[in-house]
Amino acid sequence: MNNKNIMIYGANGYTGELIARKAVAQGYRPILAGRNPQKLQPLTDELNLAAMVIDLESTDTLERSLQDIYLVIHCAGPFSTTAGPMMRACINSKTHYQDITGEIAVFEAAHKLEAEARAAGVVLCPGTGFDVIPTDCLAAALHKKMPTATHLTLGFDSDSGLSPGTAKTSIESLGAGGAIRRNGKIEAIGHGELTREIDFGRGAKFAVSIPWGDVATAFYSTGIPNIEAYIPMSPQRAKKLKRLNSIRWLLSTRWMQNWLKSKVEKSVHGPDKERRTGQKTWVWGEVRNDRRGERKVGRVLTANGYDVTVSGSLAVMEFLLSYTGEGGYFTPSALCGPGLVEKLPGSSNIEIRIA
Structure with missing residues (x-):
């Protein structure tokens, strides 16, 4: 099992908790993080995992918390508010970033950070779920x-x-x-x-x-x-x-x-x-x-869709744990290939025909 540190931020949310439970079931020991210790503590106790309470508005604290983190799975919305600070902190701490958003503004913001992420050797891959x-x-x-x-x-x-x-x-x-x-x-x-x-x-x-x-x-x-x-x-x-x-x-x-x-x-x-x-x-x-x-x-x-988000996020996580390529902004298919969806539990093969 890879020993690189993984953080699931927003693990106390509906989808974040599903991802955390599945990650543990697959043998991973992610660090669970979020803004509310009262909501976070029951899950960390149950899964016997390390926890961090981090406010995204505290930039210095956030960047220090990410220094030893290889990859963040960001699950705390609304991403229109939370994704920007987390992506910036990941670039500054040289931590790979993925999230589960479907918001156009977040993808556009990530694309604008392409050059900075590439220079830092950091992968920004928002949208690693459904749809x-x-x-x-x-x-x-x-x-x-x-x-x-x-x-x-x-x-x-x-x-x-x-x-x-x-x-x-x-x-x-x-x-x-x-x-x-x-x-x-x-x-x-x-x-x-x-x-x-x-x-x-x-x-x-x-x-x-x-x-x-x-x-x-x-x-x-x-x-x-x-x-x-x-x-x-x-x-x-x-x-x-x-x-x-x-x-x-x-x-x-x-x-x-x-x-x-x-x-x-x-x-x-x-x-x-x-x-x-x-x-x-x-x-x-x-x-x-x-x-x-x-x-x-x-x-x-x-x-x-929620099961796709869980399995998809973990599939991208596993891909990044052995990643040796360049940093920058990536869509899921650009990072992992168009066949990524076919590898997820419950998925069929892609079928294309002339209409």
């Missing part, structure tokens, strides 16, 4: 089959419930609206502005574009300049979503954000193991070159 690993790997595989593609569309169909962290991230996007990539640039669009029919893998469904992380990551993995991401949604719900555009200004205010997030803390707990075990996720992608009239469609079936 980014499956869609990113599928995007890279589709691009390999059609290197001349000008348009990429991705999406997934899942019955999975939300963890508190994911729910809070969704609330943050309510005031921002949607997002797509056009001609290489990310553009803001209205909620529910783009819709289409998609067969994700279990029949055609009405689908709506969402501001998912792939709008950022898939561009860095493939270079395809036009990217959209979709999930299935009933037409009635899509109409309700579209109505939110008129009050986005209100939904973005601090007091409204805080109120909505407080409701999440009281009512959202994340799916239990039994529910996760019975769920699958259908992931779909399409590449096009309209000038040539070419189109290909790819699909991959994965486990429940």
Whole structure:
């Protein structure tokens, strides 16, 4: 077993705890860290692991705490607030960084740190879970089959419930609206502005574009300049979503954000193991070159999104424990290869066909 020190920051959160438990089950002894000692202590006692209480706003303390850490799996959201300080501290302490975010802003921030991370020999790989690993790997595989593609569309169909962290991230996007990539640039669009029919893998469904992380990551993995991401949604719900555009200004205010997030803390707990075990996720992608009239469609079936996040994060961790390459910003497929998703428990092989 590799003796390099691993830290799981935010281990007391829903997904962080799942990752910590699985890491121990696989024989690893990660250091558990977070901001709240009362929430962190029960898990460290149960798993008999070392713990660190670290406030991300205390820059000097954070960097000192990372001096002997080889790799951080960052699980404490909202990542729009927490990822920046942790990535900067990892660069300064020469610690590899990965997280479980799906937020466009975090991927863009990590990409801007590319040169600094490369100079420090540090890998920055945000998004080492769902949905980014499956869609990113599928995007890279589709691009390999059609290197001349000008348009990429991705999406997934899942019955999975939300963890508190994911729910809070969704609330943050309510005031921002949607997002797509056009001609290489990310553009803001209205909620529910783009819709289409998609067969994700279990029949055609009405689908709506969402501001998912792939709008950022898939561009860095493939270079395809036009990217959209979709999930299935009933037409009635899509109409309700579209109505939110008129009050986005209100939904973005601090007091409204805080109120909505407080409701999440009281009512959202994340799916239990039994529910996760019975769920699958259908992931779909399409590449096009309209000038040539070419189109290909790819699909991959994965486990429940949270189980993908656990197994995916640990798979990237294991890859980095023996990594000898250069530092810099990486997407999961750029770091570990498009076949990463196929190696995860519950995943099928990627299938691509001419459409």
